[in-house]
Amino acid sequence: MSSRDEQTVRAFLAPLRTIPPVTRRPRELQRRVPQLVALAAIAVGAFALLALVALLAAHRSPSTPPPTHPAGHPARTSGMIAVSGEHGVIAFDPAHRRPPVTITSQPGSPLAFSADGTNLLVVRTDGLYVISADGIERETKVAAAGTAGGSFTPDGAAVIYGAKGSIWRVAISGGPATTIAWSSKYAAKTFPGFTGGQLSPDGTTIVYDRATGIHPSDQSIWLMDTNGRNRRPLVSYQQVAALTGFTGQLDIFALAWYPDSSRLLVIAAPMLHGPDCAVLSVSRDGSDLRRFGPTDICPARAAAEPGGSHFAFTGLDPRHDTITITTLDGQTTENVKPPGAYEPFFTWAP
Amino acid sequence: MSVSAESDLTGRVEAAFLANERQLGRFLVAMVRDRALAEDLLQETFVAAFNARGKAASVENVDAWLFGIARHRALASLRRTRRMRRAVGRLWERRDDPPAAPDPAGEVIDVLDRVLSPDDRSLVVLRYVHDLDSTELAALTGRSAVAIRKRLERACARLAREIER
Numbered sequence: 001m002s003s004r005d006e007q008t009v010r011a012f013l014a015p016l017r018t019i020p021p022v023t024r025r026p027r028e029l030q031r032r033v034p035q036l037v038a039l040a041a042i043a044v045g046a047f048a049l050l051a052l053v054a055l056l057a058a059h060r061s062p063s064t065p066p067p068t069h070p071a072g073h074p075a076r077t078s079g080m081i082a083v084s085g086e087h088g089v090i091a092f093d094p095a096h097r098r099p100p101v102t103i104t105s106q107p108g109s110p111l112a113f114s115a116d117g118t119n120l121l122v123v124r125t126d127g128l129y130v131i132s133a134d135g136i137e138r139e140t141k142v143a144a145a146g147t148a149g150g151s152f153t154p155d156g157a158a159v160i161y162g163a164k165g166s167i168w169r170v171a172i173s174g175g176p177a178t179t180i181a182w183s184s185k186y187a188a189k190t191f192p193g194f195t196g197g198q199l200s201p202d203g204t205t206i207v208y209d210r211a212t213g214i215h216p217s218d219q220s221i222w223l224m225d226t227n228g229r230n231r232r233p234l235v236s237y238q239q240v241a242a243l244t245g246f247t248g249q250l251d252i253f254a255l256a257w258y259p260d261s262s263r264l265l266v267i268a269a270p271m272l273h274g275p276d277c278a279v280l281s282v283s284r285d286g287s288d289l290r291r292f293g294p295t296d297i298c299p300a301r302a303a304a305e306p307g308g309s310h311f312a313f314t315g316l317d318p319r320h321d322t323i324t325i326t327t328l329d330g331q332t333t334e335n336v337k338p339p340g341a342y343e344p345f346f347t348w349a350p
Numbered sequence: 351m352s353v354s355a356e357s358d359l360t361g362r363v364e365a366a367f368l369a370n371e372r373q374l375g376r377f378l379v380a381m382v383r384d385r386a387l388a389e390d391l392l393q394e395t396f397v398a399a400f401n402a403r404g405k406a407a408s409v410e411n412v413d414a415w416l417f418g419i420a421r422h423r424a425l426a427s428l429r430r431t432r433r434m435r436r437a438v439g440r441l442w443e444r445r446d447d448p449p450a451a452p453d454p455a456g457e458v459i460d461v462l463d464r465v466l467s468p469d470d471r472s473l474v475v476l477r478y479v480h481d482l483d484s485t486e487l488a489a490l491t492g493r494s495a496v497a498i499r500k501r502l503e504r505a506c507a508r509l510a511r512e513i514e515r
Binding site for chain 1: 506509
């Protein structure tokens with residue numbers, strides 16, 4: 001090996017020796033992790049058994065009235081924003097007229113509501129779940145870990161999501177997923193491949209992010225029909241670079257459909273340096289690409305209000321731990337503070 | 351295994367982990383460039399090492415073994431959530447508290463991220479930041495020392511070209 005290269009690399013990497021230490025849990029707790037996991041499993045099992053016994057007893061008793069939404073009705077979350085709380089997934093009223101409600105006591109990051117508000121798509125570290133939004137805590141795991149986006153079909157019967165470099169469809173009851181579109185194994189393994197997978201509110205078109213190579217221009221946003229056909233580019237790297245002036249590698253991905261499915265919000269952020277990013281609005285046919293609203297918006301995620309008059313964004317200024325709500329033209333903004341710990345994943349209930 | 355042998359192994363793993371904890375943490379931050387994730391991975395590394403402490407008896411170099419576990423965790427994590435973490439995590443990095451990797455370390459990680467694959471990145475960081483030699487790297491990756499040296503040579507040349515550009 002060239003010793004000159006080696007010396008150069010050694011000197012260059014020297015700052016990595018100065019990274020401040022990261023911390024672990026207390027040593028006593030670490031030592032007990034396997035035991036704690038076992039105890040937790042036993043406790044969960046015992047609780048499940050007790051719950052089953054109680055359920056059977058209630059079912060057999062003729063005097064027991066039929067269950068009537070023990071924790072409420074889906075309508076209780078209507079118009080609310082679901083976020084990840086300290087003790088599960090909660091929904092809060094951005095106008096603060098109603099108190100927050102717990103959708104599930106299990107942890108998770110909410111991604112999307114079904115159109116009728118009865119189900120919520122949640123991502124956890126071990127996979128993608130469809131959970132009942134009525135507080136009954138029914139849940140079905142529909143995909144393994146490795147996905148961070150997805151949406152319900154308009155009839156609420158299936159979920160579209162991106163994973164393993166491909167776009168998939170799976171019934172909300174679980175079972176085998178079918179591939180709608182797949183990138184090459186090489187692209188999926190080396191680059192993200194196809195990710196995202198958001199169905200338009202009218203149920204006709206899927207938008208997905210495409211990263212299939214190392215060249216900056218390999219980042220783009222594409223559309224396809226729900227059967228995986230008619231794939232066409234929507235926003236290219238070159239278009240974004242020309243509009244924003246950004247150079248080098250960019251993260252370009254779809255944020256959210258407009259409620260009427262006529263346009264999409266997308267984000268472009270330089271991957272390597274600088275705090276800049278740009279939110280763009282593009283017409284569904286790709287002919288009209290322009291900046292969205294004020295230039296200081298730099299979100300991690302966005303969701304349209306199902307009623308059709310507002311967008312909400314997280315990550316605009318994470319120092320303030322707020323969700324920013326704008327009108328559809330992005331001109332009028334308002335910040336609301338969600339209860340609990342701030343996390344960029346959220347969705348807006350119909 | 352007798353109680354005392356079990357206790358010895360536990361003590362050996364814990365001592366090795368304690369001695370290498372800071373280095374392991376730095377390595378994980380350099381790999382995943384996310385302090386919160388690095389903390390989780392450090393914890394996972396400890397739990398994995400603790401659970402596999404029976405192997406520590408036959409491991410010649412426990413330090414390298416721990417780095418091997420950490421490397422495996424980092425690569426698996428990058429494979430699992432690469433896109434999501436890149437998209438969301440990059441925005442989170444702009445938080446005032448605490449930065450994912452402070453400059454100039456962040457600048458270095460940017461270049462490593464851009465020029466080298468995660469696998470090569472792990473080898474380069476372990477070799478030139480944490481001073482594991484090619485024999486140790488061979489042991490923890492299951493490759494031959496010659497293959498490691500060749501791989502490092504290529505990665506180093508690529509990196510040097512980028513640095514000098």
